Amino acid sequence: MIKIFKTSKDVIVNIDEYFDTIELGILNFKEGVNNYLDGNTADFENNLKIIDKLEEKADAIIRKIENDFYVYSLLPNYASEILNLLEKVDDIIDQTKNTLSQFDVESPFIPEEIKTDFSRLVNISVKTAENAIPAARVFFTDTNLVKDKIQKVVFYERETEKLANKIKRRTFKEMDQLKLSEKTHLRYFTLHIEEIADAAKVVAKMLSSLLIKIKM
Amino acid sequence: MFLLFLTSGLFLGWSLGANDAANIFGSAVGSKMIKFSVAVFVASIFVILGSFIQGSGASNTLGELGSVNAIGGAFTVALCAGLTVFWMTKLQLPVSSSQGIIGAIIGWNFYSGNPTDMNVLGKIVGAWIAGPILGAVFAILIYLLLKYTLHKSKIHLLKLDAYLKYGLLVVGAFGAYSLGANNVANVVGVFIPSVPEIELNFGVFILDGKQLLFLIGGISIAAGIITYSKKVMMTVGNNLMKLSAESALVIVLAHSLVLFIFSSTTLSNLLQSVGLPAIPLVPVSSSQAVVGAIMGIGLLKGGRNIKFSILGKITLGWIATPILAGIITFVSLFFMSNVFKLVVVQDESLVVSQKINAIISSPKISASAASVNLYQPLLFTIIGLLLVLIVVLIVVLTRKTSKAKEEESTDILLKYESQEKLLQTELQKVTNENAKLEKEIEFKRKEQMGIAISIIQKNQFLEKLKAKIDKIILKPEVNTEELTQLKKLIIDNLSIDKEREKFNIFINELNTDFYLRLANRYPGLSENEQRLTALIRLNLSSKEIASILNISTKSVEVNRHRLRKKMHLKREENLTELINKL
Structure with a gap:
């Protein structure tokens, strides 16, 4: 009971650090894909190494947060939902790491004609995730602002979906010079990038339901 | 002999502590905001302080309603009130020891032929009705104030959690104090007219018989809290108030304020000094004040979740408990008087003449009652033993809980580590x-x-x-x-x-x-x-x-x-x- 303020302070610092790590991971992913598209192999590999480390760091922090929540009975009425939310946020960095490593392993061929669209897709998808993190952050300090941030996440997720469909349509309908295998490969990578926005949307949905519970 | 008769009151105090502590710390302990050992420690200390410092106000009103002048009668009255509460709790009806004891006193009045002061009775019934209503009003006001403050302060959820934990503890302490101050009258109020004239000299301060009675009453409530409240807190406490920590804080504070208002002589005198009517100092039901506060918050949120059947049950409690207690007491007094030949009523004129004779025949004895008192060593021993028992129980509980928590934490970490090692070995x-x-x-x-x-x-x-x-x-x-x-x-x-x-x-x-x-x-x-x-x-x-x-x-x-x-x-x-x- 005496330690409760110190524990709370430590957990607040950890949560902030956790969100920082995820945000850094997302930015690194964006930079990494753009480096891949530009053919900067050395920089791309560096991004891959950084995101790997960031993902590990995020895992270590979330484990510590979970432990503190259970041992010190922090926010006992909402603990399981909040920890679930943090896990879903972790899914975003997991997704970015997996996608970037798939770029490294599979080296997909991205034709010049769709490189700009592909880069835009990455940027919008990342923007969805970038907006999900402040929404989760602000949930802890000012629940009234969460709704605005969630709106942005939903908007960017829809935009990502539209652009991804456009890329897929162009790939299959207009680019006859590509082999079917290349088209399919491109389709998978479009999907992988779309999944980052989807993971961010899951976070937004969880935030909405938590908001209802906390305001009851 | 007096101590033997006091046991029925102490039993009532024990059951009051076991049941009503859940109103104060039920949701905080049930939702794991506060550890049970901490809650018990705080509640026990403050309930004793409340009983001792401020317990006399509500007791005087009980005396005005009917002064049970024979120790046998007081014993029967307290026992019947306790049995009525026990029986109605078994029937799952919302019952209050305050209503039980009032009904029992009226039953004694009927038996002894003493007139019941209708003004006092009116004051008491008015306070019962006002209790839940005031609880609701306080809850609404405090809730609005808290929401406004939280909205303005934009405090981090985890910091708020820490503040709420401390808030619940402080408010719980206030609640326990108010519970002791208001409800100790139910426990020992009927014994006041029969209390022996004794004084205990502790060196620094001297306690008279009445003060000792309140102290013992407080200790009996604390014993109920320590020995039996956990079960009630985990079951009844949780069912009654499965609320957020903020709401729990508001409800406990509103309930504590109600109990405090109906037991504070200072506040009543203050109102009188500014020309307002005095507050009736009456023992009110702690559970009903809590229900009122919950309903207040429910109304504020749109009133969708309010179960209006509870209001019906409370009204039933207001009527049924005193009537039942009165009837049981009347029958029991008859039985005690005729079967066990126990003196349950003393003739008023006889009591007065006995006192006058005693003063005339040996004026020095009463003056030196403090120094030659047979009760003194016995009371010292009992109070000492009870205090030691409380301290030992609290220490054991605290140690047990903190040890269990540490073990749990170590277990979780060890589990994590061993799982990781196992996975790594398997992978290797x-x-x-x-x-x-x-x-x-x-x-x-x-x-x-x-x-x-x-x-x-x-x-x-x-x-x-x-x-x-x-x-x-x-x-x-x-x-x-x-x-x-x-x-x-x-x-x-x-x-x-x-x-x-x-x-x-x-x-x-x-x-x-x-x-x-x-x-x-x-x-x-x-x-x-x-x-x-x-x-x-x-x-x-x-x-x-x-x-x-x-x-x-x-x-x-x-x-x-x-x-x-x-x-x-x-x-x-x-x-x-x-x-x-x-």
Whole structure:
């Protein structure tokens, strides 16, 4: 009971650090894909190494947060939902790491004609995730602002979906010079990038339901 | 004798502590915001302080309603009130010890023929109705204030959690204090007229009989909290108030304020001094104040979740409990008086004359009551024992809980570590096994290649030898018969080769998995075709394969063509690549 303020302070610092790590991971992913598209192999590999480390760091922090929540009975009425939310946020960095490593392993061929669209897709998808993190952050300090941030996440997720469909349509309908295998490969990578926005949307949905519970 | 009769009141105090502590710390402990040991410690200390410091206000009102002047009567009244509360709790009706004791006193009034002061009764009933209503009003006001403050402060959820935990503790302490101050009257109020004139000298301060009575009453409530409140907190407390921590804080504070208002002499005097009517100092029901506060918050949130049937039950409690307690007390007093010959009522004139006689005959005795008192050592011992018991119980509980928590934390961390180690070991094991198997496969492949190469070289040598013999046979001076025999021997050796057989077995052994996959994908392949695919998989040329199978290169080419057809391969597809991918 005496330690409760110190524990709370430590957990607040950890949560902030956790969100920082995820945000850094997302930015690194964006930079990494753009480096891949530009053919900067050395920089791309560096991004891959950084995101790997960031993902590990995020895992270590979330484990510590979970432990503190259970041992010190922090926010006992909402603990399981909040920890679930943090896990879903972790899914975003997991997704970015997996996608970037798939770029490294599979080296997909991205034709010049769709490189700009592909880069835009990455940027919008990342923007969805970038907006999900402040929404989760602000949930802890000012629940009234969460709704605005969630709106942005939903908007960017829809935009990502539209652009991804456009890329897929162009790939299959207009680019006859590509082999079917290349088209399919491109389709998978479009999907992988779309999944980052989807993971961010899951976070937004969880935030909405938590908001209802906390305001009851 | 007095202490023996006091037991019925102490039983009432014990059950009050066991039941009503859940109203104060129920939701905080049930939702794990506060540890049970901490809650018990705080509640016990403050309930005793409340009883001792501020318990007299509500007791005086009980005295005004009916002064139970015989110790036997007080015993019966407290016992009947306790039994009524116990019985109605069993029937799952919302009951209050305050209503039980009032009903029992009225029952004694009826039995003794004492008139019941209707003004006082009106004040008491008014306070019962006002209790839940005031609880609701306080809850609404405090809730609005809290929400506004939280909205303005934008405090972090975890910090808020910490503040709420401390808030619940402080408000709980206030609640326990108010509970002691207001409800101790139910426990010992009826014994006040019969309390012996004693004084306990503690050196620093002196306690008279009445103060001691309140202290013992407070201790009995604390004993109820320590020994039996956990179960009630975990069940009743949780069912009654499954609320957020903020709401719990508001409800406990509202309930505490209600109890405090109806027991504070200072506040009542303050109101009177400014010309307002005095607050009736009446023991009110703690549970009903809590229900009122919950309803207040429910109304503020739109009133959808309010169960109005509870209001009906409370009204039933207001009417049924006093009536029932009154009847039971009346019957019991009759029974006690006539069967056990217990003095349950004393004649007022007799009491007064006895007191006057006592003062006239020995005026010094009453003055020196403090120094020659038989009760003093006994009371010292009992109070001391009770205090020691409380301290020991609290220490044991605190140690147990903190030890359990530490163990839980260590267990979780150990579990994490051991799971990680186990997974790492398993991973390492699998990696090692894979490396070993890969090495084995590589070795066998090399061996296979070695055999294939030796067969090829040997066959090539024999082919050369055969060609040279053919050339020699053509020469006229040479004995052809012997050479023909030699050639035949070479041809035989080319076709029947033990090494080849060994090689075939090797191929079959090594490629079991591959054959299975091949048969699954291309079920129509013959045994020879399967062997051909295995040799192609070794990256051998057609010439080399021909040498191993002892057939011509052309035959190998034909077989390859047939194989492609059976595998439905297109012209641009590479047979070797496809087989390697299988």
